[in-house]
Amino acid sequence: MGMREDVLDRVRRNQPSARSRPVVPDFSRIAQANLLKTFAKSLELMAGVLVEKPPDDLGAFLRKQFPNAKNICSAVPEYAGDSRPEDYSTWSDAAKIDVTVVRSPMGVAETGSVLLSEEDLRVNTIAFLAHDIVILLDPQKIVENIHAAYRHPVFKEKAYSVLMSGPSGSADIGGKEVHPAQGVMTLTVILWPEQAKT
Amino acid sequence: MSAIDQALNAARFIEDRTHEKYFDALMWSLREARDRSALEVPEWEELRDLASAIKEHTLSNLAQYLEEFEASATRNGSQVHWALDAHEHNQIVADILNRHGAKNLIKSKSMLTEECETRPFLENRGVSVTETDLGERIQQLDDEPPAHIVGPAFQKTPQDIANVFARAYGSDASNTDVVYLAHQMREHTRPLIEKADAGMTGANFAVAETGAVVTVTNEGNADLSGNVPKLRICSVGIEKIIPSNRDLAVFIRLLSRSSIGLPITQYTSHFRAPREGGEMHIILVDNGRSARLGMEKFWPSLKCIRCGACMNTCPVYRRSGGLSYGSTYMGPIGIIMMPTFGIRRYSELPFSSTLNGSCSNVCPVKIDIHEQIYAWRGVMDEKHQVKLAKKTAMAVAGEVLSHPELYRIATSATETSLKLLPRFAIYNDLNAWGKHRETPEPAKQTFHQWYKEHRQ
């Protein structure tokens, strides 16, 4: 407890005179109609793959995309999968997953990002330890930029949330992005309107 | 303890033609990527102004925001600790691990933990520490400190890295394909991640309003480190606090573009509360930051968001190599931070600069870096840290140049002026100048002499 007072005391004594807080604008400039196009371009830049409409048979689509996948973990009602997040009560067991299928509540056009949290994942590690990830995204849920993104309630409510932008990469060798790194090898976004709740 | 001789280290690096050329080209390509990325954002300069203003506001109200952060985080179920210095930080980490019997720690990149030398501290206490950031891991395996704050292994060529992995993992030393090397990292680190019983991350930002710690990575290794084990520790420098998510947006838009020219990193992650059944410990670390906060000229260095843009653009850093500074933080930001960690040890660093100003103009939070470098020179002089020979030369110069007749006499004689003028204008070392350059020849007549003859 003493350390807390010590640090705070030093900070208080040394703080420079107060500077005012600026107001951050929204910087909105993209027309609603162009959000999807921008999202697609940004996703491509971050080495993500875009599928523009729901496949007729998701299972067949996944088997074709990932022929070696034996364990597809689905967190979505649209697909049964071979396992569900709840099957991985020990979170490190998610390493057994070949493909994770999950729905994101929001995409960001500026950066090609999709939002995920424990609400969508239930077991967070299914997003990182899996070999590949497929994300369902309602195209109506794409916001323009990061400023708009941070207005989403998830950031104030969830224990863990991530703006995921393309598959895991690293620029640590030679400064050029390579994929994969530690996380998923590929990231695919399927534009899939959310079914109306009954 | 003697001062780090950055100039000598730089000279050695330059003699290594392969690495100097590789490193300079790599750094410059990052600078160019940054330029292209900034061009995509019409409001780039406005964002820089906002980022600077948000940081200045926060730092000038830091105590209040620290308390707000602590309250928010505690409400969320996190445990907040305070550490005055590096040792206290390390001890707190060790105690937490000890209480849980945790012996296998995975961590993501944190310059703060480099600063505190946390890894050796823990290893000496029987904890196995695995760096999950590719660049940090390479340096860990090679027992070398980071050469760059964003890409710790940037100074190594793919061949160097292939050699490190060959030694550590038995992989193929002749395979320098970057994808192959990244695969080696993945294969060999994955098992360590899976069996870790504690995870440690740093913090790019800590949001006071929400009590969240924010990490920014390309690999997702902070997400792995923070989610796989149930026990999570976040080390947060007190200057990382920002008021709200609305402010966070500004920094997220600036950081990755400034760093490596991407609009965002692959994983922008927000750790707001412990996971169900887990524990989250946040350690707020001072380690000299509060002292720096009170330095009138130098406190703006605390605005730094660790993007590395200043070192990517710095022509001196690119030719010297990141290890030449002998310090945790290097390049322009290192020069203005390190003297607060040891004024004698880092007394020469402020002279490792041409004061060209490129750094200040790429800094996303508008730190007046080159002006602080200049100001540190004055501090070194005041505190008698300037080398004696240089000080003497400057004193002589000060005498001659303030006495017009003395100056004209000194400069009129060809031999004398050749010795004298370079001596003070370029510090007493004709030998240094002449190593790689021809010396300018004094003219037959100085301008003074010509003027006297033709115009007076």
Place this chain on the structure above:
Amino acid sequence: MQIGLVIPCYLDVFYPEVGIATLELLERLGVSVDYPFDQTCCGQPMANSGCESDSRATEEHFIRLFSRFEYIVIPSGSCTHHVRNKFVAAPPSAERDHVSQHVFDLVEFLHDVLKVKEFPWGEFPHKVALHNSCSAIRGINMASMSERVHDAEFNKPKALLQAVKGIEFVEFARHDECCGFGGTFSATEEAVSAKMGYDKLGFIEASHPEYIVSSDMSCLMHLQGCARRLGTEVKFRHLAQILNGDRQ
């Protein structure tokens, strides 16, 4: 209009022809030029080494000599930057402020004050690589900088030189990267300084200019030293010499 002319110490000794060209050019343009004979230096070498106390007397002397002029003109960006932005060794005074506020680089004086559009006596039919010093660009804003990607491009030294008949500019990579002189840096960090100079020459020479031109002779002194050691044939001129009518 009467101006006080400053000829920096290193031009005085090594490149008096630049001082002469500056003086003649200003006189040609109808300016009455006063050259205070007792001038020595602006204090930059000592100040840049952090030794402010050692530059004090020199700066006070400078103030005494020049505070009476409405325009103080220096053919050097680095000296102008120092006097305008870093002139604090002497104690604060109205005279010190006056000097800082009334100092101009030669280019600024020609471009912004006299607004010269023509140099009818000038002809320089050669390929030129224009090097703007870091002081000129980032210190006193005489040209736009590559770091600020949204700024409109402008280049005052180039605008002046473009008015000279026959001149042809070549472009080169990393055009506003520092040349490596840096004042005392050139000796205290000799290896890096020389490497920067060699690299700069490499980028410039890839475009095959005949001349490297600048409004800052200090950069050129360093680059010339490097070039002569490397044995290349490229020639160096100060902008004042070209504007004053040198044919080569």
